[in-house]
Amino acid sequence: AAENSCRITLGQAHQVRPKLPLLRILQAAGAQGDTFTLKEVMHFLGQYIMGRQLYDKRQQHMVHCGGDQLGELLGLQSFSVKDPSPVYEMLKRNLTAAAL
């Protein structure tokens, strides 16, 4: 119906443009191009964490990013994936809306 067809959510249509330090991290995880959906940004950040083995092997919800570019961007040594707020704060600082 009409009221549904015009609904777009951030995950579906809005592209975002990462600032250079974040773009470098996404590209290190295999991202192509310079605009992404938020979902893609999260996917590549997850791939980056796995690829660099930044998560704690025993406590797999803990990410130890001190000494890595990701930790520089987050301003953190470690964080839990159970509390995404530091990641969202970092994204607010490192993403700009890209024209559709």
Ligand SMILES: C[C@@H](c1ccc(Cl)cc1)n1cnc(-c2ccccc2)c1-c1c(C(=O)NCCN2CCN(C3CCCCC3)CC2)[nH]c2cc(Cl)ccc12
């Ligand atoms: C819910 C989601 C999430 C997504 C965003 C946020 Cl801000 C928090 C949490 N999530 C839950 N666990 C993880 C995770 C945990 C350890 C290592 C890598 C990823 C993720 C993250 C994903 C992701 O795309 N996740 C897909 C499924 N994951 C399950 C966990 N899997 C791994 C768990 C550890 C052992 C290896 C598999 C990988 C695929 N992207 C992220 C990016 C960051 Cl900056 C931080 C965490 C994640």
